Amino acid sequence: MKLKQWGSLLLSCMLSVSLVVGCSSNGSGGTKEPDSSGEAAAKINETGFPIVNDKITVTGFAGKFFANADWNNIKLWQEYEKMTNVHVQWDTVQKDNLAEKRNLLLAGGDYPEIFYASAFPRADLLKYGKQGAFIPLNDLIDKYAPNFKALMEKYPVIEKGITMPDGNIYGLPTLFDPEFRSVLYGTPWVKSEWLTKLGIAEPQTLDDFYNMLKAFKENDPNGNGQKDEYAWGGVKTTGIVNYLRGSFGLNYHGTSNINVDTDPESGKVRFIPSDPRYKELLQFVNKLYKDGLLEQDIMSVKSTEVDAKGMEGLLGVVDNVDPVAIYNQEGYVGLPVLKGPHGDQMFSATGSPLGNIGMFVLTDKAKNPEALIRWMDYFYSDEGIRMFFMGWKDETYTEDADGNVDYVDDIKNNPGGLNLDQAVGQYLIWPGGYYPGFVTQKYFKGAEGLPTSVENAKKAEPYVIPQDKIWPPFNFTADEQSELTGIQADINTYVEEMSDKFISGNESFDNWDQYVATLQKMGLDRYLAIYQSAADRYTK
Structure with a gap:
């Protein structure tokens, strides 16, 4: 149930330029606009269900996880087919x-009508969009996706974030409700019992x-007479640095573009x-x-080793979600946002x-793109979000008089020994965590939705950079x-x-100056110029 565990999205293996999707069904390298006239459009009910009066079968490819049942037999898709008259024949891969499978499909030209939960990187969206394999969604969204x-x-x-530089939208995203603060940010967790025992107040400064x-x-805050405690528990140095x-005073625009922000003096x-x-730092x-x-092997320590501790x-600070959810350890509270050496107290x-x-x-093989964009749009509505995350009232979830929902006991405490x-x-x-849709606090039951996580986020809120x-x-x-691809890979490494x-x-x-000089030789000025162009387009 740890959303952060799956938070880093797959980076695609880049296909060489020679693997051109020239075998797409429109037969050209240009952009294909979906056909919204004739027989295809006539089948579509523009509102309500079913989406089409006569059942259609659609081919779909998706990435899935081991916890999921066979998508061709899973209840979500079976019930949604009854509602929509859209049957998706799923081909899934772990x-x-x-990345390897989706790229092979595109290279060979034998790709489906829908790529779902396939995590295409932005470069691939633009690449295959320009080649005509992925169709623009702009007009389809405008006409058939009222929720999105x-x-x-x-x-x-x-x-702004999903529109490519050519003006087209080629993919729909996973969205996190900006009001769901604890899924967007959360400071590390500190063991409050140890603070109390040692007579220490929650830290406010770096000292x-x-x-x-x-x-x-x-x-010896655990009182066992041994120095077996670990002050900071985390994998790699990324958590403590972030x-x-x-x-x-770094990352004024958050961490989505982790290595760049705006210089407060130059504005560049x-x-x-x-x-x-x-x-x-x-x-x-x-x-x-x-x-x-910090652990002396923090650069190489495995998550299983940290989890065991x-x-x-044994961990004073946990760099993860609430330890009650992953370690069954209660009593941790969010660390405060610390004031730095220059007076900065910002959570970025x-x-x-x-x-x-x-x-x-949607690919250029989609015979009914209007129906398919409507099919997807439902999962950006409150009703669709509830079904996607919770299922069906009194079967998979219960609802109290105030509208609060929770999974039934057979799911929370599965008699067959299954975890949640x-x-x-x-x-x-x-x-x-692989899906398009809208993640809201009301319906997401992972660790980030726990009341303790919500409180942790509230604690940080006064110091978080504005949305x-x-x-x-x-x-x-x-x-x-x-x-950028080559320059950035070398510089990041x-x-x-x-x-x-x-x-x-x-x-x-x-040797810091020597380090900076090496970055310059690796093409840092050009790297920054490219990011400046992208930032200018975004802020325009």
């Missing part, structure tokens, strides 16, 4: 093989934070990992590491409400993407390697 259109009008970031971790490490970014895009403030984390307040209650480790934008794609994801996955397909300042991941033109070396002490901060 998430780990998704209403969300675009309410939250302008959606339309407080350091002293708290040091006390957890050295003063938590502290705002305290050093800056590269954060070469900024002096980022150096200060790494120096502070290096101090934590050097003094044993969490289950034993938050992404955009716009998730992966390539979760629902597995039990839900016999009826619904959302466990695992209208948060950037979604940028869209690039084909030429920009072609140039180098930054990750060097950040860990600086933190661990394997690289001296005396």
